[in-house]
Amino acid sequence: MNTKITDVTIIEIPRVHDERGLLAVIEKETIPFKIERVYYLYDVPSDAFRGGHAHKKLYQLIIPLSGSFNVLLKDGKESKTVYLNKPHKGLLIVPGIWREIDNFSSGCVCLVLASSVYNEDDYIRDFNEFLAFKKV
């Protein structure tokens, strides 16, 4: 699995803006995978640590619907932290990328769109196993 940090991108979610506020729309053209699952994190303690794993095949779009948090990304060679704080900017995480999420703001809501239903077999939860998967 040779995906890299540079394959992780910010996706700009199209918005309609008028005097009544903003409306953000995700349609099938907006993201490069078919959505099979949607879940969200809320009531997250500010000192919570989430993630700490990679996926073998799953694509995800992570959107800070409200508030903000940090996503630390690792591909086995490089690492990078992305601060997400705009509800119209989602982070597209491709398969084979380790992620750790922390620094949640109070009242934060994190929406995740995923390319597959939940499958624990798709997770790599051990970092050494991740490095072996990446062949580094």
Ligand code: TYD
């Ligand atoms: P996990 O993916 O480890 O959460 P995070 O990456 O946010 O730290 O999942 C936490 C728990 O929730 C774990 O027991 C699996 C369960 N879970 C589901 O049952 N369905 C799901 O769609 C997800 C994402 C998690």
